[in-house]
Amino acid sequence: MDLVPNLQVFEALGGALLGAGGRVLLRNGGFIQLDMELERRQAEPVEEGGSNKGGPRGTKKLSRKEHKMMNVIAKQMNVEISQRPSEWAVIWGPSLSTGTPKRDLKKMCDPPPVEIRQYENKMFSAMRFLDPAHAAIAKADLSGRDFAELQTMYVGFLGGEPPLESIEAASPFKVGLPEGLELIPEFISEEEEENILKTLVPEDLNGLGQSLKRRWVRHFGFDFDYDTNNVDTTKPSAYAEFPKCVSPVVERLVEKNIVRKKPEQITLNHYLPGQGIPPHVDTHSPFEEPILSLSLKGSVVMDFRDGIRHSAIILPRRSLLVMKGESRFLWTHGIANRTFDVLLDVDEGVTARPREPRLSLTFRLLKENKVCNCRFPFMCDSQKGKITSENASNLEDNLVHQVYEDIAQHFSSTRHTPWPKIKEFVQNLGQSDVLLDVGCGNGKYLQLRGSCCEVGTDMSTGLLSICRSTKNAEVLKSNCLMLPFKNNTFDAIICIAVLHHLSTKERRLQAVNEIFRTLRPGGQALIYVWAKNQEVDETKSVYAQKQDVKTTSNDLAADSKQDILKNYTFLPVHNRESDFPHNDMLVPWIKGSTDKSEVHHRFYHVFNQGELEDLILEIVPQPSIIDSYYDQGNWCARFQKTHV
Numbered sequence: 001m002d003l004v005p006n007l008q009v010f011e012a013l014g015g016a017l018l019g020a021g022g023r024v025l026l027r028n029g030g031f032i033q034l035d036m037e038l039e040r041r042q043a044e045p046v047e048e049g050g051s052n053k054g055g056p057r058g059t060k061k062l063s064r065k066e067h068k069m070m071n072v073i074a075k076q077m078n079v080e081i082s083q084r085p086s087e088w089a090v091i092w093g094p095s096l097s098t099g100t101p102k103r104d105l106k107k108m109c110d111p112p113p114v115e116i117r118q119y120e121n122k123m124f125s126a127m128r129f130l131d132p133a134h135a136a137i138a139k140a141d142l143s144g145r146d147f148a149e150l151q152t153m154y155v156g157f158l159g160g161e162p163p164l165e166s167i168e169a170a171s172p173f174k175v176g177l178p179e180g181l182e183l184i185p186e187f188i189s190e191e192e193e194e195n196i197l198k199t200l201v202p203e204d205l206n207g208l209g210q211s212l213k214r215r216w217v218r219h220f221g222f223d224f225d226y227d228t229n230n231v232d233t234t235k236p237s238a239y240a241e242f243p244k245c246v247s248p249v250v251e252r253l254v255e256k257n258i259v260r261k262k263p264e265q266i267t268l269n270h271y272l273p274g275q276g277i278p279p280h281v282d283t284h285s286p287f288e289e290p291i292l293s294l295s296l297k298g299s300v301v302m303d304f305r306d307g308i309r310h311s312a313i314i315l316p317r318r319s320l321l322v323m324k325g326e327s328r329f330l331w332t333h334g335i336a337n338r339t340f341d342v343l344l345d346v347d348e349g350v351t352a353r354p355r356e357p358r359l360s361l362t363f364r365l366l367k368e369n370k371v372c373n374c375r376f377p378f379m380c381d382s383q384k385g386k387i388t389s390e391n392a393s394n395l396e397d398n399l400v401h402q403v404y405e406d407i408a409q410h411f412s413s414t415r416h417t418p419w420p421k422i423k424e425f426v427q428n429l430g431q432s433d434v435l436l437d438v439g440c441g442n443g444k445y446l447q448l449r450g451s452c453c454e455v456g457t458d459m460s461t462g463l464l465s466i467c468r469s470t471k472n473a474e475v476l477k478s479n480c481l482m483l484p485f486k487n488n489t490f491d492a493i494i495c496i497a498v499l500h501h502l503s504t505k506e507r508r509l510q511a512v513n514e515i516f517r518t519l520r521p522g523g524q525a526l527i528y529v530w531a532k533n534q535e536v537d538e539t540k541s542v543y544a545q546k547q548d549v550k551t552t553s554n555d556l557a558a559d560s561k562q563d564i565l566k567n568y569t570f571l572p573v574h575n576r577e578s579d580f581p582h583n584d585m586l587v588p589w590i591k592g593s594t595d596k597s598e599v600h601h602r603f604y605h606v607f608n609q610g611e612l613e614d615l616i617l618e619i620v621p622q623p624s625i626i627d628s629y630y631d632q633g634n635w636c637a638r639f640q641k642t643h644v
């Protein structure tokens with residue numbers, strides 16, 4: 001049988017099967033079938049949600065993008081991409097990163113792959129087919145089609161076997177359970193679970209309890225105050241009595257010696273898929289150990305982190321989590337805001353499991369003296385944080401100055417565009433106004449007015465030399481705590497993204513004082529600091545939006561070259577899936593390409609709303625703040641010096 005060559009088939013098969021006279025070479029009977037099958041499918045209307053956004057398959061634009069994607073994948077997998085169909089194909093789109101379980105991926109291909117490998121935090125999956133021809137069909141069928149509304153799928157063939165799948169550091173198999181953590185499966189029976197669910201969760205969740213940003217809660221005994229992370233023991237909750245349905249649980253806790261007395265407080269959390277709880281340590285002083293969490297209705301993965309390590313633990317429904325020791329006092333626990341979890345399944349291997357609604361009951365025992373003497377003073381509200389006036393300077397040297405030295409080139413390559421409001425402030429200055437940029441970085445805000453008189457200071461010699469070589473700017477090395485200028489020197493000062501790297505309030509005040517001192521009377525200063533809240537009016541900051549493959553991984557802390565981190569395990573490492581849960585944190589900077597990335601951690605004190613203004617007002621004697629606002633994840637304030 002002679003078949004008219006079909007362009008799409010040639011494309012899918014890498015053009016490899018074109019025979020003399022422009023006919024398809026029939027390697028085996030299967031190929032005739034393949035060709036006809038393809039033609040039949042192409043004649044069919046595109047299914048709902050499956051529009052060909054990338055244009056007709058085989059367009060130049062699509063193949064250019066596909067080629068690019070395949071190069072990225074090849075690098076990450078360390079496997080060559082093949083132009084010819086092979087038994088292994090790789091698909092960009094449906095993956096663990098999008099929460100696509102293997103069974104769903106199988107359903108998308110006909111004939112289906114016989115094996116699928118998926119990788120944590122990766123946007124692609126590898127598929128092995130019985131025959132290269134089947135891989136070619138999958139490519140012809142899926143390449144360029146939309147997936148999950150926004151993504152376009154790309155398919156390529158692999159020249160070798162892809163890496164075996166594994167769960168990275170997010171696995172207790174690798175890191176181990178945090179010390180003091182215990183998980184008791186089937187702590188309650190199905191009947192008890194049903195009884196609790198029936199009694200405590202109203203159909204309309206807004207009826208009783210409190211709707212938080214990411215979940216719904218209700219308290220019994222005493223209300224938990226999320227502003228102070230504490231309970232007011234003088235004010236019993238509106239639900240002072242525990243509901244009857246939890247009595248068997250409370251009794252079992254005492255009977256089995258899990259607690260030494262009955263818990264006095266219960267928090268009920270209700271999570272819908274996509275909802276979670278930011279990483280936190282339940283405040284030390286109000287509660288004894290252990291803290292207990294009973295899971296009902298749906299299971300979930302809970303992430304434990306201690307600043308370096310990450311252990312992700314599956315909490316099955318009806319299980320009881322007992323947090324004592326390090327897991328209670330040192331490790332943060334949290335649930336990512338995701339619609340699926342990535343876990344290791346006995347049958348399926350590494351897989352994404354869609355979340356179901358979940359209910360949890362947190363049982364807490366009140367501490368009588370409200371004083372905590374744990375071994376982790378830096379995590380303890382009773383013993384206050386460990387950043388002191390003695391070690392602050394060391395911390396900033398290690399976790400700020402040294403890091404900017406190490407990442408100077410890469411950091412600079414990501415900092416091009418001046419932010420509009422800062423640019424406006426600078427460009428509104430007169431031509432003869434002298435501007436100081438405290439913490440000028442790569443000089444992004446210098447020379448926006450042509451050749452005016454401007455000076456920049458920074459602690460990174462790497463960034464200073466970039467300023468000199470690319471801008472010919474006047475810059476000098478200096479700490480913002482001690483500016484080498486006389487009083488009343490500058491007409492204007494900007495200090496962008498600097499104060500949040502200072503680790504104590506005294507030092508932040510000192511820096512504002514230096515700005516104030518060197519500003520001339522009548523001069524104005526503009527200060528930007530990172531905000532703890534990265535989402536205002538439901539709009540995420542640019543930083544919070546960047547949840548790409550390279551940046552989500554808190555676990556990379558484990559591979560950090562900064563040995564010095566061991567001295568700072570009390571500082572939680574931020575993971576981009578959540579708002580900043582604490583004010584003092586380490587924020588990872590990932591340098592280099594994905595396959596050879598290095599992680600560096602910088603110290604940040606992220607500011608609460610109003611904190612920057614309060615700081616300025618402690619130094620500036622009159623209320624001279626002209627403007628304060630939120631801009632791209634930062635709190636910002638402009639003030640004028642009105643006295644000498």
Ligand SMILES: O=C(O)CCC(=O)C(=O)O
Pocket residue numbers: 267269277282293294333360362
């Ligand atoms: O949902 C959970 O299991 C944990 C809840 C929690 O950590 C809390 O209420 O403090």
Ligand SMILES: [Fe+2]
Pocket residue numbers: 280281282333
């Ligand atoms: Fe908690």
